[in-house]
Amino acid sequence: MLRRMKGTGKGVTLADVARHAGVSSMTVSRALNRPDIVTVQVRERVQAAVDALGYIPNRMAGTLAGGAPVRLLPMVLPTLHHSVYVPFLEGVQRGLTQPGWQLAIDLTEYDPQREWRAAQQFLSLRPDVMVLAGTDHDPRVLPALRRFGVRIIEVMDARPNPADLLIGYDHAQAGTMAARHLIERGYRHLAYASCLGVGDARNARRMQAFQAEAERCGVPCATENVEEASSIEVGVILLRRVLSRTPGVDAIYFSNDDVAAGALFECLRQGLSVPGRVAILGHNDMSISAHVHPALSTVFTPREEIGAEVARRLNAPTLKGGLVTFPCELRQRQTT
Secondary structure (H helix, E strand, O other), X not given: OOOOOOOOOOOOOHHHHHHHHOOOHHHHHXXXXXXXHOXXXXXXXXXXXXXXXXXXXXXXXXXXXXXXXXXXXXXXXXXXXXXXXXXXXXXXXXXXXXXXXXXXXXXXXXXXXXXXXXXXXXXXXXXXXXXXXXXOOXXXXXXXXXXXOOEEEXXXXXXXXXXXXXXXXXXXXXXXXXHHHXXXXXXXXXXXXXXXXXXXXXXXXXXXXXXXXXXXOOOOEEEEEOOOOOOHHHHHHHHHHHHHHOXXXXXXXXXXXXXXXHHHHHHHHHOOOOOOOOEEEEXXXXXXXXXXXXXXXXXXXXXXXXXXXXXXXXXXXXXXXXEEEOOOEEEOOOOO
């Protein structure tokens, strides 16, 4: 069974807010749910109490008949703008064998404020567990989850001393692996191209490791980042910028296969030989990678396996914390 974190209760109650505000519980309920029927002064007193105590309404209270267990599985993910998280979700969905689980997904688009709002919304449903992408969060999120005794499953990352349970892969290792592959293939002026502007800390760690390995080997390494969300079109932009600003670059590691494919298409449009003029390496090994021509070399990431491990842990009698890591693999094809 899922067990809430030790030393935690079920959070601040409506009655606590009422006592702090010096009003009745009914007045608090009206101020929160029907603010139009209470005075401005009362609303302000209640809101001040809510803010001071960190109160989050329990929207699940009274909705379950007969003591049925809560099986809500909220997930706060960065984006579904591209298909990176689809295999992960499939792994979770297929792997859950215990009855009654209901997945609920909210998206942050890499905005910490949106992560906090999503966590608040889910906390109002009083889940037993919440899935968060990565290990870099709005500073309010983890304390709030702990205060309400919610078990935390972080995914798609691998760092020491996880908050609770962390299942993922090492992004720095992936970046180092990518640089070594290109250098071993004989490339001598590298670049990392990505959409770091959207605030993806995991992407940043890959880039830093890629640069560090290139520097260790005495190989120049340029970087190019854009503020736009990842897409094939952004890959075109990145390819043009890298080659115009650093014309000596002969190999580029892209932050995912969408942008790598866009860069490949732009090379074909311009008549640039791949990998003759420039080698292209992607990340994630998405379905498009093996089917473009020339086939895209990429770093395989174990997204479905991570999802399946989340499900396996939730199927177990007790959810145990710790760190679970899966290896990445370099899938060399024709573009490197």
